[in-house]
Amino acid sequence: MIMESLNHQLKLNPQIFELSVKQQAIRDGFGEGLVIAGENDNQVVTVCSDLSESTRVDKFAEKFPNRFIQVGVAEQNLASVASGLAAMGKIPFITSYAIFSPGRNWEQIRTTICYNNQNVKIVGSHAGVSVGPDGGSHQALEDIAITRVIPRMTVLVPTDAEEAKKATLAAAKIKGPVYLRLARHKTPIITTSETPFVISQANVLIESLNPEALIIACGPMVWQALMAAKTLLAEGLSVTVVNCHSIKPIDSKTIVKLASQAGAVVTAEEHQIIGGLGSAVAEILALEHPVPMEFVGVDDKFGQSGTPAELFDHYSLTAKDIIRAVRRVIKRKNI
Amino acid sequence: MIYLTDDKVKYLEQMANEIRQLVINMLMTAGSGHTAGSLGMADIMTILFFDILKHNPQDPAWPERDRLILSNGHICPVLYATMAKVGYFPITELESLRQFGSRLQGHPQREYLPGLETSSGPLGSGLSQAVGMALADRMDSGRSSDRFFYCLLSDGEIQSGQTFEAMMLAGKEKLHNLIAIVDRNNIQIDGFTEEVMPLEPLTSKFKAFNWQTIVVNGHNFEEINDAIWQAKSIFGQPAVIIANTIPGKGVRDFEWKFEWHGKPPSTKEGKEALKELRTMWGKLKGNE
Numbered sequence: 001m002i003m004e005s006l007n008h009q010l011k012l013n014p015q016i017f018e019l020s021v022k023q024q025a026i027r028d029g030f031g032e033g034l035v036i037a038g039e040n041d042n043q044v045v046t047v048c049s050d051l052s053e054s055t056r057v058d059k060f061a062e063k064f065p066n067r068f069i070q071v072g073v074a075e076q077n078l079a080s081v082a083s084g085l086a087a088m089g090k091i092p093f094i095t096s097y098a099i100f101s102p103g104r105n106w107e108q109i110r111t112t113i114c115y116n117n118q119n120v121k122i123v124g125s126h127a128g129v130s131v132g133p134d135g136g137s138h139q140a141l142e143d144i145a146i147t148r149v150i151p152r153m154t155v156l157v158p159t160d161a162e163e164a165k166k167a168t169l170a171a172a173k174i175k176g177p178v179y180l181r182l183a184r185h186k187t188p189i190i191t192t193s194e195t196p197f198v199i200s201q202a203n204v205l206i207e208s209l210n211p212e213a214l215i216i217a218c219g220p221m222v223w224q225a226l227m228a229a230k231t232l233l234a235e236g237l238s239v240t241v242v243n244c245h246s247i248k249p250i251d252s253k254t255i256v257k258l259a260s261q262a263g264a265v266v267t268a269e270e271h272q273i274i275g276g277l278g279s280a281v282a283e284i285l286a287l288e289h290p291v292p293m294e295f296v297g298v299d300d301k302f303g304q305s306g307t308p309a310e311l312f313d314h315y316s317l318t319a320k321d322i323i324r325a326v327r328r329v330i331k332r333k334n335i
Numbered sequence: 336m337i338y339l340t341d342d343k344v345k346y347l348e349q350m351a352n353e354i355r356q357l358v359i360n361m362l363m364t365a366g367s368g369h370t371a372g373s374l375g376m377a378d379i380m381t382i383l384f385f386d387i388l389k390h391n392p393q394d395p396a397w398p399e400r401d402r403l404i405l406s407n408g409h410i411c412p413v414l415y416a417t418m419a420k421v422g423y424f425p426i427t428e429l430e431s432l433r434q435f436g437s438r439l440q441g442h443p444q445r446e447y448l449p450g451l452e453t454s455s456g457p458l459g460s461g462l463s464q465a466v467g468m469a470l471a472d473r474m475d476s477g478r479s480s481d482r483f484f485y486c487l488l489s490d491g492e493i494q495s496g497q498t499f500e501a502m503m504l505a506g507k508e509k510l511h512n513l514i515a516i517v518d519r520n521n522i523q524i525d526g527f528t529e530e531v532m533p534l535e536p537l538t539s540k541f542k543a544f545n546w547q548t549i550v551v552n553g554h555n556f557e558e559i560n561d562a563i564w565q566a567k568s569i570f571g572q573p574a575v576i577i578a579n580t581i582p583g584k585g586v587r588d589f590e591w592k593f594e595w596h597g598k599p600p601s602t603k604e605g606k607e608a609l610k611e612l613r614t615m616w617g618k619l620k621g622n623e
Contacts, residue, residue, distance in 0.1 A: 067474065072500075074500035074504070076463070077466075080464050081470070084404075084463065084465060084468040084471065085467040086467075087464065087467070087471075088475075089471070108497070111455075111457050112460050116453055
C-alpha cells in the first residue's frame with residue numbers, strides 16, 4: 001500500500017521500505033560527487049583542514065593533487081583562503097566537521113565569503129546527533145540556523161548519499177556561497193540516480209488525495225518520515241511527505257500548496273528546533289497560509305555520546321516521534 | 336631593482352601630502368572614521384599606486400593586474416583618496432565617504448567600488464585572502480606569473496589568531512608572490528600595542544613561520560621602494576615588510592596619539608590640520 005503512494009515520477013529506490021535497504025553514508029556521496037565536479041571543471045579546488053579522509057576528500061586529493069590545499073587545523077584560515085581562491089576564479093570546496101566550519105569560522109564565512117560575494121562551497125560533515133560516540137562537542141545541531149541567516153547563502157541538506165552527490169554537482173554549478181550539510185553514519189538510500197535534484201525544488205515523496213497532515217523533513221529524517229507515513233497509512237491516516245533538501249532558497253510554492261491541502265504541518269530535522277528547517281517553514285506559512293504546526297527536532301539541548309539509534313530515541317527524532325507529532329497537530333487543527 | 340630618482344621622490348612626497356589633505360577633508364565631512372592609520376599609511380599607499388603596482392585605473396578588472404588586499408579596512412579613507420587621485424573615480428566623489436548610497440562605504444565593500452579587491456573591516460582575515468589569491472595564481476601559472484599580491488595589515492590585527500594561521504600556510508607553501516606590509520604604528524583603539532598585547536619581537540614571529548622580513552621607515556620612499564624590490568626578488572619564501580610609521584603622520588597634533596585611531600577631526604581641528612599640511616606642501620614645493 002505504501003509503495004503505491006510513492007511518487008513514481010521521482011523514481012525512488014524500490015527497496016526503501018525493506019529491512020535490507022542499502023545503506024551508505026551521506027558524506028560518501030559528497031566524496032564521489034566532488035571527484036566528478038573536479039573532472040567537469042578544472043577550476044574546482046578543495047581546501048581541507050586536517051580531516052581529508054573523514055570528510056571524504058581523499059579521493060579528490062589523490063586525483064587532483066595540484067588542486068588540493070591542506071591548511072591544517074585552522075578553520076578561520078580555511079574560509080578566508082577559499083575567499084581568496086574564489087576571487088581568482090577558483091571554485092573552492094572547503095571541508096571540515098560542521099561544528100568547526102561553519103561553526104568556528106562563522107564570521108569569516110559571513111564577511112569574507114558572503115558579504116564579499118565569493119563563490120565558495122562550505123561542506124560541513126558530521127552534522128547532527130548521529131555522529132554518535134564522539135559526543136555533544138562534535139554534534140553540530142545549530143549549523144542550519146547560522147548559515148541560512150546569512151544573505152546570499154544557499155543551504156542544502158541532502159537526504160542520502162545519492163542526493164549528496166547530486167547536491168555537490170549542483171553546488172559546483174551555481175555561482176555563489178553554498179552550505180552543504182552532511183552526516184557521518186550510514187543511512188538508507190531513498191533516491192536513485194534518476195531522481196531529480198533541483199536546488200529550491202522540494203521533492204514530494206508521498207502525495208495523498210486527502211491528506212490530513214503534511215510532513216516536511218530533511219537529511220536523514222526523511223527516512224524516519226517515510227517510516228512514519230507507512231505506519232499512519234496502514235492505520236488509515238493519509239499524509240503527504242516532502243523531502244525539503246533546499247532549506248534556502250526554500251520551495252515556498254510547494255510548501256504553501258501542500259500545507260493548505262493538508263491543513264496541518266509537521267517538520268522533522270536532526271537539528272535544533274530553533275532556527276532550522278521548521279523555523280524556515282513556519283516563516284513562510286505564518287505569512288502565506290497559517291496552519292497548526294509541530295516541530296520534530298532537538299529541543300534546545302546539547303547532544304551526548306551513544307549510538308545513533310540511542311540518540312535518535314533519546315532526543316525524540318524517530319518515526320514514532322513523527323507519528324505522535326502528526327496526531328497532535330491533527331487534533332489542534334480540529335479545535 | 337629600480338631606484339627612485341630625486342625627482343620621483345619629490346613627486347611622491349607632494350602626492351602623499353595632497354592625499355593627506357584629501358583624507359582630512361573626507362573625515363571632516365563624514366564626521367566619523369579613522370584618522371591616525373589613514374594619515375600614517377599615506378606614503379606607502381602613494382608609492383604603491385603611483386609607482387609599484389601593475390594596474391590600470393581605466394580597467395580595474397584587468398586580469399593581469401597586481402592585487403592589493405587591504406586587511407585593515409578601517410584605513411580606507413587613504414585607499415579611496417589614493418584611488419581617486421590616480422584616476423579610478425572623480426575626486427569630488429570622496430565627499431560621499433560613509434554616506435547613504437555612497438560607493439565609499441565606511442569599510443570597503445568590493446562590489447560597491449570597482450578596483451577594490453576585497454571587502455574588509457573585521458580584522459585578521461586579509462592575509463588569509465591574500466594567501467588564497469597567491470595560491471590560485473601559482474596553481475594557474477606556476478612560477479611564470481609576474482603578478483604580485485600585496486597585503487596591507489595593521490600591527491594590532493596581528494594579535495588575531497587567524498593572522499598566524501595565514502602566516503603558517505604562506506610559509507608552508509613558500510609563496511614567493513606574496514608581500515605583506517605591516518603598518519607598525521604601535522597603536523590600536525585601546526592604547527599602545529605593547530601595552531594592550533605586546534607584538535614584539537615581531538620580525539622573529541614572521542621568521543619563525545619561514546618568512547623573509549625587511550624593516551623600513553614607512554615614510555621614507557627610497558627605503559620602501561628598495562624593500563619592495565627586495566621582497567619581489569626573494570624566490571622561495573613570502574616576504575613581510577614591517578613599516579615603522581607614525582600614526583597621524585603629517586599633522587603634529589595627531590601624531591603618536593592612539594586617541595586618534597578611530598575618530599575624525601572636528602571642523603576646527605581639520606582646518607588647522609589642512610593649514611599645517613599646506614605649509615608643509617609649500618616647503619616641499621620650495622625644494623624644487
